[in-house]
Amino acid sequence: MTEFIIDTASCRTERETIFDHRRELPKVIDRIMASMADDTCFAHIGDEPIHFTTSVKEMIDKFREILFPGYFSREKVDAANLLYSTGQAVSQLHDILSKQIIHVLRHDCRRYELQCTECEPRGNDVALQVIQTIPDLRRLLALDVKSAYDGDPAAKSHDEVIFSYPGLYAITVYRIANLLHKFAIPQLPRIMSEHAHSLTGIDIHPGAAIGNRFVIDHGTGIVVGETSVIGNNVRIYQNVTIGALSLPPNAGEKLRDAKRHPTIEDDVIIYSGATILGGDTVIGARSVVGGNVWLTHSVPADTKVFMESPHLIFKNQETNKEISHENPV
Known part of the structure; x- marks a missing residue:
């Protein structure tokens, strides 16, 4: 049978350490209470919950x-x-x-x-x-x-x-x-x-105006801003941003009621990773915006916008020599 030995001295030391830390809490609480009078910070005290x-x-x-x-x-x-x-x-x-x-x-x-x-x-x-x-x-x-x-x-x-x-x-x-x-x-x-x-x-954003037959495929990472206008039969994929251009520090007051987000017309498809920004940006009807495209200006109706294919490099792991991308295997 295994015999368990309790180190009572160690236990007392641990308890004393805990009490030492807890004795500091009233000082911290006093500092937190003092900060409540700081008007530059926010509090919601005494108001309707x-x-x-x-x-x-x-x-x-x-x-x-x-x-x-x-x-x-x-x-x-x-x-x-x-x-x-x-x-x-x-x-x-x-x-x-x-x-x-x-x-x-x-x-x-x-x-x-x-x-x-x-x-x-x-x-x-x-x-x-x-x-x-x-x-x-x-x-x-x-x-x-x-x-x-x-x-x-x-x-x-x-x-x-x-x-x-x-x-x-x-x-x-x-x-x-x-x-x-x-x-x-x-x-x-x-x-x-x-x-x-x-x-x-x-x-x-609940303020966005979105038409019927709206489809979000997969969806993770999608952002649709407050003043976005989206037509009928629009489909968007994951990681798409329909957002605002970079705003100045005081934009909250200056642009609160302005149209800051794009307009997406009927029958548009926007593929994953695309970013479309700006209140004057209009994606014309029946257009297709390819993956990872970045747009800050309008696109006419019936237009396809795609990124140029990236240049990929294939190398053999043992020889470190470049392999033709047309037949890398």
Whole structure:
């Protein structure tokens, strides 16, 4: 039998060391409290609490449950319970959505001392108007699903697109957030889009204007800026940036309401790694932008833009001699 010997002296020394460190914490706390009076730093003390992202996730999940009936419900949905389950989900969504809207309206009203906008009636009214658009949203998202399936040989069914494509998740959240953005609801649309961004790697600003049959293939690393305008039947691949040109340090005030991001017209395809920048940049209809292309000026309709093939060098690992790239093996 193995005998275990406890070094009590060592244990006491370790505990004393821990206590020595903890005794320093009150001094650190005093310094942190003193920094609260520094107006150059930011604090959110005594104001209406900012709502929790977990509530936003619950709201998005409830939207998806209604937008795609039977796909994301906790229980099986059939003809016998469809009316009941839909009614319950819509009622729950209205409560969650109106509460979120009222919360952010009240937060901004109190924090920034804005003129009263009657937060509660407005929140309930906007929530109802957004929910009233759900039939139209369902038709719009159905076009997105069909376009993703039709253009992707790897997709085995529409169900697969709905269940597992991160692009569709990001587009779904964008289309809801865009509605709230149009109603001038603060904070909430961005929090929703950043939630989708954190899950998918796809960053679509809720202020962007995006047409129907929009497809994001793969998706990771995509950025679509606030004032981007994207037409119908546009497909973009991973690591595409539709962004703004380099901005001066004081751009926040000078360019806040200016168009800073490109316009992508109908039936355009943008391949992976492409970067398209600038508010005056227009990619004409039916054009194709190849991988890794960098554009800061407009492209006419029906144009293909590709990078010149890079010069590759093949060398034998043993002899270090260059091999013809036409037949390197």
